[in-house]
Amino acid sequence: MHRYRFILYRPIQLLPVLIGISIIIFVLVRSIPGDPVRALLGARGTPESILRIRAQFGLDEPLWTQYFYFIENLFKGEMGRSILYKIDVLELIGTRIEPTLVLVGGSVLLALLIAVPLAAIAAKYRGRPVDHIIRLMSTAGLGFPAFWLAIMLILLFSIQLDLFPVAGYGKTFGEKLHHMILPWLTVALALSAVLTRNLRASILAELHSDQATAARARGLPESVVFWRHVMPNSLVPTVNLLAINIGWLISGTVVIESVFAIPGMGQLLIRGIFTRDYMVVQGVAMTFACATVFVNFMADVLTVTIDPRVKL
Amino acid sequence: MNISRSVNARFGWRLKFNSGVVPLIIGISILGGWLLVAIFAPLLAPYDPIFQDAAVRLKPPSMAHPFGTDNFGRDVLSRVIWGARIDLQIATFGVVFAFVIGTTVGSIAGYYGGWVDMVLMRLIDVVLAFPFLVLMLTIIVILGPGLGSFYVAMALVGWVSYARLIRAQFLVLKNSDFAIAAVSLGYSHKRVMFRHLLPNAILGSIVFSMSDAVLVLLNGAAISYLGLGVQPPTAEWGTMIAEGQGFITIGWWITTFPGLAIVLLAMGFSMLADGLGEILGVRQ
Numbered sequence: 081m082h083r084y085r086f087i088l089y090r091p092i093q094l095l096p097v098l099i100g101i102s103i104i105i106f107v108l109v110r111s112i113p114g115d116p117v118r119a120l121l122g123a124r125g126t127p128e129s130i131l132r133i134r135a136q137f138g139l140d141e142p143l144w145t146q147y148f149y150f151i152e153n154l155f156k157g158e159m160g161r162s163i164l165y166k167i168d169v170l171e172l173i174g175t176r177i178e179p180t181l182v183l184v185g186g187s188v189l190l191a192l193l194i195a196v197p198l199a200a201i202a203a204k205y206r207g208r209p210v211d212h213i214i215r216l217m218s219t220a221g222l223g224f225p226a227f228w229l230a231i232m233l234i235l236l237f238s239i240q241l242d243l244f245p246v247a248g249y250g251k252t253f254g255e256k257l258h259h260m261i262l263p264w265l266t267v268a269l270a271l272s273a274v275l276t277r278n279l280r281a282s283i284l285a286e287l288h289s290d291q292a293t294a295a296r297a298r299g300l301p302e303s304v305v306f307w308r309h310v311m312p313n314s315l316v317p318t319v320n321l322l323a324i325n326i327g328w329l330i331s332g333t334v335v336i337e338s339v340f341a342i343p344g345m346g347q348l349l350i351r352g353i354f355t356r357d358y359m360v361v362q363g364v365a366m367t368f369a370c371a372t373v374f375v376n377f378m379a380d381v382l383t384v385t386i387d388p389r390v391k392l
Numbered sequence: 393m394n395i396s397r398s399v400n401a402r403f404g405w406r407l408k409f410n411s412g413v414v415p416l417i418i419g420i421s422i423l424g425g426w427l428l429v430a431i432f433a434p435l436l437a438p439y440d441p442i443f444q445d446a447a448v449r450l451k452p453p454s455m456a457h458p459f460g461t462d463n464f465g466r467d468v469l470s471r472v473i474w475g476a477r478i479d480l481q482i483a484t485f486g487v488v489f490a491f492v493i494g495t496t497v498g499s500i501a502g503y504y505g506g507w508v509d510m511v512l513m514r515l516i517d518v519v520l521a522f523p524f525l526v527l528m529l530t531i532i533v534i535l536g537p538g539l540g541s542f543y544v545a546m547a548l549v550g551w552v553s554y555a556r557l558i559r560a561q562f563l564v565l566k567n568s569d570f571a572i573a574a575v576s577l578g579y580s581h582k583r584v585m586f587r588h589l590l591p592n593a594i595l596g597s598i599v600f601s602m603s604d605a606v607l608v609l610l611n612g613a614a615i616s617y618l619g620l621g622v623q624p625p626t627a628e629w630g631t632m633i634a635e636g637q638g639f640i641t642i643g644w645w646i647t648t649f650p651g652l653a654i655v656l657l658a659m660g661f662s663m664l665a666d667g668l669g670e671i672l673g674v675r676q
Binding site: 220224229 | 437513515517518520521522523524525527528530531533534603604609610613614617630633637640641644647651654655656658659661666676
């Protein structure tokens with residue numbers, strides 16, 4: 081259990097990071113030119129009504145007071161009210177978080193389903209044509225703009241073959257599944273390119289490790305050596321790569337959400353930025369940051385679980 | 393026996409050498425090709441990239457317009473050719489500022505260590521955990537849409553990777569004999585850092601900058617796709633894809649060709665990075 085002790089003190093180390101992020105988000109959002117109240121009231125705004133609404137949202141207080149309100153509310157689990165939607169930001173995020181979670185989770189799963197077999201084949205037939213083809217595909221895959229890939233998939237599967245809907249999310253489970261297949265495929269294709277390259281390299285290194293040789297010497301069949309000994313160790317760097325890229329992945333899904341018109345957090349963020357809906361932008365950005373930090377923490381836990389030698 | 397062994401040894405050496413040389417040559421050819429296209433765009437492009445000809449709206453690829461025309465009757469091939477200028481510029485400037493800032497910060501953190509290193513590393517943690525798109529979108533909205541804002545955003549986010557790479561190298565190198573020798577000769581910190589240590593530490597960053605260029609290029613195109621980067625009617629690949637998306641059912645060529653151009657340029661950078669990394673023995 082000793083090696084799991086970091087679970088207790090890591091959150092304390094992460095606190096300054098989250099505070100730093102909250103300050104940057106607060107300053108950035110307040111630097112966006114334009115007045116949210118004017119944007120909300122438009123031509124209807126009289127000087128009195130503008131003042132009243134500014135006071136209602138606490139916008140007439142000094143900046144640092146606003147920041148402390150923001151932090152205080154965060155600890156109480158409140159993120160303020162959306163100026164545009166007129167409901168609690170937390171509630172708003174609650175209605176939008178599902179599509180984003182489904183998109184990110186499904187894509188990661190699908191990417192692993194693509195990358196693990198491909199990397200295994202490429203490593204097994206190293207230097208043969210199939211290895212070269214897989215490597216070439218993953219190099220090309222790195223350079224595919226996700227939004228363009230999405231449009232090409234829509235063109236092929238939705239417009240030409242009429243298999244999947246062009247955009248949207250749907251209401252029932254079946255509808256959602258049907259709507260999400262193309263977005264999953266888009267993100268997974270881009271992500272699996274990165275994962276395949278990385279996993280292939282670590283499998284190759286692990287195939288010649290002492291522990292693999294020892295397993296072979298004990299007379300274990302090569303397939304057992306590969307799946308029980310080589311693969312788990314090779315997955316450690318890949319899990320960490322996934323965790324490091326989670327921020328990038330979340331950013332990528334924002335663009336994909338806008339191509340497929342999926343009503344998720346990304347759409348909320350973009351709309352929030354354009355309407356100067358401070359509380360919403362803050363809330364979404366903090367949620368993204370916490371998710372990134374949390375995923376990296378979980379990756380550490382997973383690393384320690386897979387590889388008992390690792391000390392954190 | 394002897395001869396065959398020496399041939400084998402030679403062949404083996406060749407194979408190892410080749411495994412980096414092939415991607416390197418392909419990468420340089422692709423990048424060189426795009427560079428020539430960008431430089432000679434006025435000579436190569438058959439039409440003016442922003443000239444609108446209502447008579448040839450939404451025409452599929454033909455002899456007169458090999459990549460077809462868009463909804464304004466503009467020649468897609470000419471726009472792809474002129475777009476090379478903008479997209480090469482995006483990949484270059486998006487990387488250069490991050491490279492310079494990151495290298496400087498990483499050198500200072502790695503060389504001095506102590507509290508300087510600790511503060512800079514915490515800052516790096518914050519930037520790494522920061523939702524990258526939030527930073528980019530807000531900076532672009534604050535400074536106004538356009539490539540200048542995009543470069544600022546990329547520099548503010550991208551320096552982190554370079555700083556980490558250089559710092560890790562410096563931590564090892566600063567205890568090597570030649571560094572200690574330089575210090576004991578009484579050279580200034582600046583001279584030891586930038587004349588002795590940096591040249592030995594920078595190879596990995598140069599290789600990384602090539603694969604970073606791919607990410608920057610894709611980000612630049614994505615930002616333009618969201619309408620926050622290059623503004624119409626300027627020909628840029630991401631903007632072209634966004635403009636063509638609405639006509640996808642009646643004109644697939646408007647979005648397909650600029651996308652292929654991005655893929656090809658990105659492959660050039662990736663291959664160059666792979667080849668360089670292999671030849672120089674830099675693991676990524």
